[in-house]
Amino acid sequence: MDVLQLDVSGRPQAWLSARDAAVLYANDGVAWTLGDPFMVMRGGVQRRTGLQSRLALHPIVAVRGAVPSRAWRQEPALSNPKLFARDRQLCAYCGRHFHLDDLTREHIVPTSRGGHDTWRNCITACRSCNGRKADRTLDELGWQLYYLPYVPSVYEDMILRGRRIVADQMAFLLASVPLNSRLRLDMT
DSSP: OOEEEEOTTSOEEEEEOHHHHHHHHHTTOEEEEESOOOEEEEEEEOTTTOOEEEEEEOSEEEEOSOOOGGGGTOOOOOOHHHHHHHTTTBOTTTOOBOOGGGEEEEESSOGGGTOOSSTTTEEEEEHHHHHHHTTOOHHHHTOOOSSOOOOOOHHHHHHHTOOOOOHHHHHHHHTTSOTTOHHHHHHO
16 A cells, blocks of 8 residues: 655645655654554564564655645656556547557657647557557547546546555545546545
């Protein structure tokens, strides 16, 4: 189970392994926590007291330190698993749901025509539709998209990373996901 790391202002930064989170706790790097402890890590037995050390990990931790200003402006990295999750495994051309193995990253404006590999120019397409479209534009084919592409927020990006997310983490992330997000349709 992973721990959601936030900066001190409450903005998601990363998913941490339990071990990495324990290091933050041990080095007094945790500014505050959210949620009830969901994991207890046990250490060695203290010679003087005979007690075993215990560290209760919370599902959400905010780390001490300054907030890098550029972090607020960064666009999430584009990857096929996150793209397919954003689009709910639906082909933007035929509107049908497909297994992951049958999906491709499709560029609305083909890269051969100057299109870029960005969230706003990429959609999920089945292999059949992608092959039929080839390097043509939607106007040339008379096609329309079933949904519009968008850049996920940092909160959506944390969900799209495909982790096992506990209830406290999901509630925290969904509270800041835009109301019109496709992720809300799956999660609420």
